[in-house]
Amino acid sequence: MGVLKAEVIEKMQDLVENCMGDSNAACSSTCPMNTDVKEYVKLIGEGKGEESIKVVRDKLFIPGILGRICAHPCEKACRRGEEDNPISIAYLKRYVADNFDNPEDWDLLKEEDKNKKIAIIGAGPAGAQGAIDLAKKGYSVTIFEKLPVVGGMMRVGIPEYRLPREVIEKEYSILEKLGIELKLGIEIGKDISFETLKNDFDAILVAVGRQAGRVDKSLENSGAEGIFNAAEYLKEISLTQNFEKSGKRVVVIGGGDVAMDCARSSKRVSGVESVVSIPLEPSFESMPSSNHEIYGAVEEKVDFKLGYGIERILVDENNRVTGLEIKKCISIFDEAGNFSPKFDMDQKEVVEADTIVFAIGQGVDNSFDSEKKLLTRRNGTFEADNLSMQSVSDEKIFVAGDCASSFIVVEAMAEGRRAATSIDRFLNGKDLLEGRSIENEGGYATKLHLPVEYLPEGWDAAEKVKRVIPASLPGETRIKSFAEVEKVFTKVEAEKEANRCLQCECKLCMKECIMLNDYTDCPKTLFKDYLEKGYDHIDAKIAYSCNMCDQCTLKCPKEFNIKGNFAGMRSEYIKDNHGKSPMAGHKAIEVHQYLGYSKLFNTTNKAPKNKKTKYVFFPGCSLPSYNPEAVGNVLEHLQNKLNGEVGSLLKCCGKPPKALGQDDLFKERFKSVQDELDKVEAEVVIVACQSCHGIFNAYSKQKVVSLWELLPEIGLPExxxxxxxxxxxxxxxxxxxxxxxxxxxxxxxxxxxxxxxxxxxxxxxxxxxxxxxxxxxxxxxxxxxxxxxxxxxxxxxxxxxxxxxxxxxxxxxxxxxxxxxxxxxxxxxxxxxxxxxxxxxNSGPVKQWMNRYKSKIELNKRG
The missing domain is CATH 3.40.50 (Rossmann fold)
Known part of the structure; x- marks a missing residue:
């Protein structure tokens, strides 16, 4: 393997480690399922809905569901959001799902039957995703779900006005289309023992949800009639559109999305006359709930008592709730950031209520494991490897979703997919972790971040702050039923919003450089190959295709010196090739250099009439080969304007060997130029060639000035x-x-x-x-x-x-x-x-050398 100079290797390593060229946009990297957000949004903007839904479905089997209820970490990471407002990615996903998602186009291809059986406990998004991936790999999959419906906590925890049940049924129908067996209303640990499942199946994926609701048991009267946890409350409403035990006055405790779901659902329950939400947080802005959930509750006339906690629960003689005494919360966390609310005991008031719903968190339902053989963490989730999702308790058991480490639907899906990958490896005797990473199988923070000056031209063409939001039913109308509140984008709205997308990508050098596109997808890929394989194992043509123009560096937000890397390689190629360029075409340069330094085409002239040669005019190579008359005219004009103290030197500055990487030859050639300048005791070199300017500026003893800087000082011919x-x-x-x-x-x-x-x-x-x-x-x-x-x-x-x-x-x-x-x-x-x-x-080489000789004559005439 060839060895490059240490400084060149260091530059390459810096580029490979920090180049953003292959980095995904933040929307895609932050998505736990690594959905190609940028691509499907672009297609929507182009009016290509059918193509867009294919991109979405490449990673997501529930686009319509996620378009409605996803916590959309992609939007939180959206680069546009740093300038005005993020793209409405979730709404755009819903748009293509509702308008272009045809079950006839779904991918139902399966590998050959592997004659292995997988049991999955839970039909939520984690279990369903794992089931789909495993079924497509050729496994026989059975899902056991204790609820009478599919969807898990997503189905019974998210209200119907946010997530219509027909959307769930449509998208979950892929399970049966793939031949996955669904056993609904079957509770493991009750109807079938967990041990039986382990004995009958080759592997098990546990994907149970957080169905165990919480009530603050530290409060007196916490067991009174009329007190419920959010899980049981939302579950019954989801299944029946009612809650039989609810009274007229409902109070919801908590400030998160679940609390808002409980409050808004209560407004739709028969017989409920008033709903009050009591969060500890003192303002809407500080509440953990999503803004749109809070706004929805406000529009639906939910009352809020912001910044209060419960002092005690009030009951009547029949132990039925009659109200709450609440106290003002003055802080929620201590100095260390721990949850430790403090209250002002002088600020108390009573809120009437006959129903109290605690939305203060939910726990994992582990009742299926009656013998409690699966180890759990302090928060009740199951101990498992975060990447493989394999349980630490039993190698054939894997976990995913709420019972593992996810908090939102799309994270649960990612864990279900990781678990499915691991189960496939496990059943085939392969290493569960080799070659895997969260970057490829879960959300991560991308390296890509473009400063404002590097954003695409016209990025703010779509009006700032004009993020498009779909219409919704009026508040007074929506609470009369469980009909979906938010409407889908129109075609015009969707395309307008999609076209606000910046299409984040840092391949600015690739967009600029024609040469790079012939050899690679981005510089990181190319230079990684150089580091791994050695420059001498990669075609020298690549390094010699660089124009050395620096435009790539100019475009690069990190200003990587790509030209310098190629120049470093050229030097090594020259050494390996005994001082010559490995490119056959460069033999012409050798001839050019031979002639360029021959006496036939060189001349050195002192200033005329015994004047001091303060200045030397150096026309370079290309100008004398093109216009000898102009060369002579320039020298004459300079002599007229600079007191006659101008001589001339016709010779190559040595740039060609320098450009080829012939470093030793360049030093030798430039020394011959420097010797001529010293011979006439010149103080200033006047150059007409920009390449010569760079060479003389870097290596000459004399001061260097460009002819194009000098002419404005001395003037043009009158x-x-x-x-x-x-x-x-x-x-x-x-x-x-x-x-x-x-x-x-x-x-x-x-x-x-x-x-x-x-x-x-x-x-x-x-x-x-x-x-x-x-x-x-x-x-x-x-x-x-x-x-x-x-x-x-x-x-x-x-x-x-x-x-x-x-x-x-x-x-x-x-x-x-x-x-x-x-x-x-x-x-x-x-x-x-x-x-x-x-x-x-343009003329051929013969005419150019004739001109070069004529230039010599022109200079000699004025010497």
Whole structure:
């Protein structure tokens, strides 16, 4: 394996560890089922509902249910929410489920029968998800549910006005379609023993819910008639749309979603005249319940006594509840953050009630395990591995959902899926954890986070704060029945909301760089390969396809120096190849360098007439090969303006070997340039080439100034000022990427064009945001197909059809790309340029070397 320099490896490792290119959007990563939220929301915005529901159903078997009742951690993590309001992801899911979910399209494919039996206790979302995954893998699955209906606590704990029962029945019908046996109304531990189940089945998934409600037993009269826990209260209402033992005045204790469900359900129960909610929290904002649940309760005229706790329960002579004495809560948690409410005993009042519902938490129902062989945690959940979900008590028992560690439906589903994966591995004798992670099988915090300046252009096109919310039934209407309160989005609403999505993704470098897209999906993937396989086991063509333009770094929020990594590899390829480039096309560069340093094409001239050679004009390689007359004219103009103290040097600065990674050869070549400068005792080098500017700035003893900075100081030839006025050509300016940070050069070029009198229309990608012309990095002879694409893209950006460059190589690239292009010196020393003078100016290598020789003559004439 080849060994790169330590600093290059360090840069690569930093990129691999911190690049966000392969990171999911927060909505998808935070979803415990890793649903591709970004994709299905995009499809909704494009009006592709049928395609969208397929993306949703790829991970979720209950899209209609989740679209109504999911706690949507995806929305809490939504990047847009940091700027105004998060996308209404759950409502969008409901929209496609209600309008486009056709059971005939459901995936019912199953693997070959594995002749193994799985028992699942509980038909809630965790058990159902586990059953579906296992059935599809070819296992025989039986679900035992003590309730007479499917859905578990989701079915009997969430009111019908939030979750219509027909939606549950429709989406749960996939169980029977997959051949899963449902045994409803069967209670394990009562109708069938847990031990019998263990003996009759190859593996068991325990997915029981939190069906054991709580009442504050520390209160006097807590066992009085008219006191109920939330679980039993909501269960009866869910099954019957009534609660027979309820009185006229209901009080609900608690401030969470379950408390709001109890309060709102009570408003619909026959005979109930008033409902009061009593949370410890002093404000709606501080209550743990979801905002929409609180708003719903307020709209339905539930009364609130915010910030109170119970002092005592009042009863009559028949031990029937008559009311509550409540006391003002002044704090809920102690300094350590522990639950330890404190009260003001001087602020008390009495609330009349004949029914009290405690919504203060629920426990796991473990009655199925009559011998209590499954170890439990302090909170009553079963001890199990958090990833494999395997019980610590028995290797053939797995747990998921409320009885494991989940708190919301979609988390329960994720645990059911993890358990199913583990059961499959267990029954096939495989390691339960190898190659697995929560990132792939549960919600996690993504690395992806784009600062505002890196958000997509036009991200705020959808009006800020205008998050679309579906309509709902009026409060006074909805409490008359258990009909669904919230309506589904219309097509217009759904598409408008979906199009607020930022489509979060950090592949800004990939969107910018043509070359990277030919070889990888993101830099992280590419450089991970380099680190694992070694640069010498990966095609050198990749490193030599980089234009070295820095545009990827400019676009990257973390400013990774990708160019530097490729440059480091080039140096190693050169060492491995005995000082030569491994790219066959670069033999042309060797010829170019041979000629570029030969006496035939080199010349050094002191200032004329025995003047001091304070300045040396260095035209570079590409300009002399393109326009020898301009080279001579520039030198003459400089001598006229700078007291004659200007000499010249025609030679290559050494950039080609530097770009190829021939570091030793570059040092040798540049030394020959430096020797010539020292020979004439120059103080300042005037460069016309931007690549030369970079080289001299980094390595020369002399001060370096760009011709394009100098001309605004000394002025243009008087005869040329205003020459372009009245021209029918409007120009774009292509800025060289090698000096993208040099504002003074950008300004100088624009000053020159303005002095000449030509009109300019700025490109979107100009100045510091300019794009490469396709010539950089010496890729033209090595990877011409990439160079061609880069040239064509840049040339196509012209808005006028006419481009000004101040690099002759850039000018050649623009013409190859398909647009009319002028070097700025064509204009500085030429006649008025008009559309009629547009023509092809590129020439072959023979003509270019002839021009190079002519440039030598021009410089010598003025030496």
């Amino acid at each position: 005869s040329q000022i205003g020459v372009g006025k009245g021209s029918d050509v409007k120009f774009n300016i292509h800025d060289s990427c090698s000096i993208r940070k040099m504002t003074s050069i950008h300004d100088g070029i624009r000053w020159i064009v303005n002095e000449l009198g030509y009109e300019v229309e700025e490109l979107e990608n100009s100045r510091e945001k300019t794009r490469c012309c396709g010539f950089g990095g010496m890729i033209v002879p090595a990877v011409p197909e990439v160079a061609s694409k880069v040239m064509q893209r840049r040339a196509a950006e012209t808005t006028t059809g006419h481009m000004i460059t101040y690099c002759a190589a850039c000018r050649e690239s623009m013409e190859k790309g398909g647009t009319d292009a002028q070097h700025i010196l064509d204009l500085v020393f030429g006649e008025k340029y008009t559309k009629s003078k547009s023509m092809k100016r």
